[in-house]
Amino acid sequence: MDLLKLIEELEKLRRPSGAFIAASSNKDYQACWLRDHLYNVLAYYYLGEFEKLQKGVWVAFDILHKYLNKINKAICHPPSLNENVHEFIHAKYHPDTFNEIDNIWGHHQLDTLGLLFHVVADLDFKNIKVIRNKNDLKLIQLLVFYLLSVKFWENPDNGMWEEGPDLHSSSIGSVVAGLSYIDRREIVVVPPQMISMGKEVLNSILPRESFNREVDMAQLSLIWPYNIISRDIADVILSRVKSKLVQPHGLYRYQGDTYLGDRFIRSQDGVSAQWPIGFFWLSIIYSQRHEIKEAGRWFERGIKQVIFDNQIPEAYVNNKPNKNFPLAWAHSLAIIALKKIETENKQTITSQEVLD
Known part of the structure; x- marks a missing residue:
């Protein structure tokens, strides 16, 4: 298959708003999952299409700007997976209106925010500016406080696959990577204990995905794009992925x-x-x-x-x-x-x- 065919199919899934739907053949998949959207946007960097890359990140910002009140509420009153999961930042949105979709869902997916931080910091490092104004900076800072409030290093999330709550190394590693990167780039203030506590828990779980799961495809993200684990740990994960x-x-x-x-x-x-x-x-x-x-x-x-x-x-x-x-x-x-x-x-x- 040539590159143009791959690009053509991806572009068909990009709405006029700039948001990507997950797939076109199934009505349930004609929605924008924020994590998937960010992974889709990454392709534009490798294609050298920086305007589309910026627009894609802005879509993520604009979705989250729409729910600032919700983010602020969660900072003041952390939601619970047992009682009010819909009060966590949602994973899934309408691609045109950016309205939340499905209250009853495994929405608490920490790796989405870790990926957003990583993308923003990495593009800043590469002199591709995606932070438009003070409002975007304020949003990123609030997201840091949100992660502090929900205690990402201590409380389980639904993980990349939107399933039962657990302490996932792929989720915690994503957040640690993202926080560390925006801290190094001095984009916003990151309390150092967030990174240190995240690393401590991450290292206690690795090379497993969780205390309940030995290996998971989601752990590949710890190697790319995050590069947050040692070569030895990465080798163990790769060996388990390939064999199991x-x-x-x-x-x-x-x-x-x-x-x-x-x-x-x-x-x-x-x-x-x-x-x-x-x-x-x-x-x-x-x-x-x-x-x-x-x-x-x-x-x-x-x-x-x-x-x-x-x-x-x-x-x-x-x-x-x-x-x-x-x-x-x-x-x-x-x-x-x-x-x-x-x-x-x-x-x-x-x-x-x-x-x-």
């Missing part, structure tokens, strides 16, 4: 996962969905490690899962793609994986020319 989660059509999210690509259907026979996005994630990581052949192998495994010539589905169940396609953030990670492979190949050629 890799399947013919993609990765299990975790062992024993019963999600089948429809929130109303749960597996009763031990079958788990296989997510092609995991192949692209592994490809990106191996490009980061300058292991270009390994990166290429994982990318090719991902591309083999494409359906209808140019669409990457969310998952395969019983060797068949589920009904959620094309999955936007799978296309984004595929684009990033391909661009990283191209960059690594160019650097290899340049190095050889210098040696010659």
